[in-house]
Every structure is written in C-alpha cells, then in structure tokens.
Amino acid sequence: MKWSWKLGRLAGIDVHVHATFFILIAWIVLSHWRAGHSLASVVTGVAFILTLFLCVVLHELGHALTARRYGIGTRYITLLPIGGVAMLERMPRDPKQEIAVALAGPMVNVVIALGLWGWLAAVNALVPADQLSVAGGPFLERLMVVNIFLALFNMLPAFPMDGGRVLRAILTMRMGHVRATRTAASIGQGLALVLGLFGLLVNPFLIFIALFVWIGAAAEAGSAHMQSALSGVTVGQAMLTDFHAIAPNDTLARVIELTLAGTQKDFPVMAEERVIGVLTQTDLLQGLRAGGEHSTVNEVMQKDIHNADIAEPLDAVMEKFQTSECRLVSVTSSGRLAGIVNLDNILELLQFQEILQERET
Numbered sequence: 001m002k003w004s005w006k007l008g009r010l011a012g013i014d015v016h017v018h019a020t021f022f023i024l025i026a027w028i029v030l031s032h033w034r035a036g037h038s039l040a041s042v043v044t045g046v047a048f049i050l051t052l053f054l055c056v057v058l059h060e061l062g063h064a065l066t067a068r069r070y071g072i073g074t075r076y077i078t079l080l081p082i083g084g085v086a087m088l089e090r091m092p093r094d095p096k097q098e099i100a101v102a103l104a105g106p107m108v109n110v111v112i113a114l115g116l117w118g119w120l121a122a123v124n125a126l127v128p129a130d131q132l133s134v135a136g137g138p139f140l141e142r143l144m145v146v147n148i149f150l151a152l153f154n155m156l157p158a159f160p161m162d163g164g165r166v167l168r169a170i171l172t173m174r175m176g177h178v179r180a181t182r183t184a185a186s187i188g189q190g191l192a193l194v195l196g197l198f199g200l201l202v203n204p205f206l207i208f209i210a211l212f213v214w215i216g217a218a219a220e221a222g223s224a225h226m227q228s229a230l231s232g233v234t235v236g237q238a239m240l241t242d243f244h245a246i247a248p249n250d251t252l253a254r255v256i257e258l259t260l261a262g263t264q265k266d267f268p269v270m271a272e273e274r275v276i277g278v279l280t281q282t283d284l285l286q287g288l289r290a291g292g293e294h295s296t297v298n299e300v301m302q303k304d305i306h307n308a309d310i311a312e313p314l315d316a317v318m319e320k321f322q323t324s325e326c327r328l329v330s331v332t333s334s335g336r337l338a339g340i341v342n343l344d345n346i347l348e349l350l351q352f353q354e355i356l357q358e359r360e361t
Contacts, residue, residue, distance in 0.1 A: 060085070182221055243340055
C-alpha cells in the first residue's frame with residue numbers, strides 16, 4: 001500500500017503503518033492537550049491509542065494465522081486510522097473456512113477483554129459496569145471496554161467488516177458465492193446509509209465509517225462480478241499474441257523505440273527461447289533515471305516472473321496479479337511462449353463480455 005512504512009515482522013508477516021495514522025496521533029495529542037493542558041495527559045492518551053492499535057494488530061494476526069492453516073498467505077498487515085487491514089492472498093473458497101477466518105479476529109478481542117477482566121477481578125480493581133466507558137475511566141478498564149466494542153463492531157453484517165464475510169459465507173451455502181456476495185454487499189451498503197444518517201444526527205465520525213463500509217461493500221461486489229465474468233474463460237482467450245519480446249542485452253533506447261512505435265508497455269525478456277524476466281514501463285522509467293538510455297535491460301528487468309498455461313482458467317491468473325507486484329504473465333503452450341497477458345487485456349475482455357451479455361438480455 002502506498003504511503004506506508006514497515007514497522008517490523010510478526011509471525012513472519014510484515015506490519016506496516018499508513019501515513020494517515022499519524023493524523024490520528026496528532027489529533028489525540030491536540031485533544032488531550034486542550035482537555036488538560038498537561039504533558040502527562042497527552043502521554044497517557046498516546047499510550048492508550050498505541051496499546052489499542054496493538055490489539056488491532058493482534059486482531060488482524062488472528063485472521064492471518066487462521067488463513068495460514070488453510071494454506072492462504074498474508075502479504076502484510078497495515079495500520080490505518082480506522083483500524084487495520086490484513087491483506088490475504090485470497091479468501092477461502094470453502095464457506096466454513098471463510099467463517100473461521102472472519103471470526104478469528106473478533107475472537108482475539110474477546111480473549112483480550114476476558115484476560116483483562118480476569119486480571120482486574122483478581123486484583124479487585126474492577127469498577128461498576130455503569131462507570132465503564134470508551135472515553136473515560138482507568139487505563140485497563142477502558143482497554144477492556146474498547147476490545148468488547150471492537151469485537152461487536154466488527155461483527156456488523158457489512159463488508160468489509162468480519163460480520164459481512166460471515167454473512168456472505170452463510171448465504172453462499174444457500175445461493176452460491178457470486179449471488180451471496182451481491183446480497184451481502186447490498187445489505188452492507190444499506191447499513192452504511194443508516195450509519196451515515198446517524199452520523200449527521202449524532203457523531204460526524206460515523207460518516208467516515210459509513211463511507212468506508214460503502215466503498216468496501218462496492219469493492220466486494222465488483223470483485224464477485226469479475227469472478228463471475230471470468231468463470232470458464234481461459235488465459236488463451238485474453239492473451240496478446242502480437243507483441244514484441246526483448247533480449248537482456250538490449251539497451252533501454254531500444255525499448256523506448258518499441259514503446260513509441262506501438263501500444264505495448266510491458267515486455268517479456270527472452271534468452272534462448274525462454275522467458276527470463278519482465279520489463280515494465282515503471283522499470284524502464286526508473287532505469288532511465290538511474291543509468292540513462294544506454295543501460296541494458298538485464299540491469300533493470302524484474303526476474304521474479306509468473307507463467308501460465310494457455311488452458312489455465314483466467315481467474316487463477318487474476319489471483320497472481322492480486323497477490324504479487326507483477327504486471328505481466330507469460331503464457332506458454334507445450335512449454336513454448338504463446339503470448340502475454342496483463343491487467344489491461346483482462347479489463348478489455350471484461351468490457352466486451354459485459355456488452356455482449358447486455359445484448360443477449
């Protein structure tokens with residue numbers, strides 16, 4: 001994710017923080033200073049929000065480690081002002097597994113809350129329930145309440161909340177994945193409208209949450225639509241067969257000529273009739289800045305290449321684009337290069353299919 005910095009690794013997963021997270025920290029500092037004009041108050045406020053986001057990281061780690069049990073990796077975890085995001089390589093196709101992955105996060109918050117409750121009860125430090133709140137009270141009591149709130153809030157039946165994924169998984173058992181996703185997305189967007197209305201009347205912050213829910217639900221619906229459209233389509237139907245390949249010892253000046261002479265932006269790099277790398281337009285521009293047009297392709301190309309068989313389902317190739325930084329996949333037939341495919345090809349194919357489906361209906 002752009003504008004993110006790596007904090008470290010946890011259980012083999014990179015943890016990043018987004019630049020906008022520091023806006024939240026600044027707001028906490030300012031609000032506590034205005035309220036108490038005390039450095040101690042500011043330090044306590046910042047310490048609380050950092051501890052809270054440690055719980056958020058553990059919440060996302062719950063998703064990631066449960067997904068790992070089903071053979072699904074996690075690219076990274078990113079902290080945002082509104083929470084955290086565990087970028088899984090994909091969601092489980094088995095509804096029961098999806099429910100397990102979705103529930104793992106809120107269950108972490110429940111375990112944290114129970115642990116804090118047990119500790120506070122053991123040291124006889126629990127305060128009456130009517131004195132507990134998210135905004136006020138002793139540090140550990142507030143942390144306990146916030147974890148309960150996080151567990152409940154994430155179980156709202158709306159994408160991209162965990163409850164929305166549980167709802168989708170349950171509906172999938174009855175009506176199929178695509179229809180279930182559309183239904184769950186519609187419910188989520190309806191809930192977003194309600195949250196937005198409450199935000200206008202009660203708390204403006206709810207408007208931002210409503211916008212987040214609306215966009216998340218729309219993204220899930222769009223993803224399901226794409227999966228449906230690509231169902232049954234092979235890589236061979238979307239690949240480019242009229243393309244240029246380049247050699248590792250070609251200069252960047254040669255690549256510029258090919259780029260300006262046509263519409264191709266990404267090039268497979270071949271040696272001895274075998275694809276050994278990929279040169280994207282981004283690689284080309286970075287290479288020109290670093291070494292000029294006389295630099296060779298071998299110096300700037302990407303060597304982490306992805307291949308697909310011509311008969312492979314196109315939706316499987318889409319997963320390769322989504323789970324890596326690659327922009328181009330080489331397509332082989334009987335071990336020989338037959339074509340290339342990139343996201344532009346796939347999006348063009350989707351547009352054509354949508355128009356043809358509209359004419360048929």
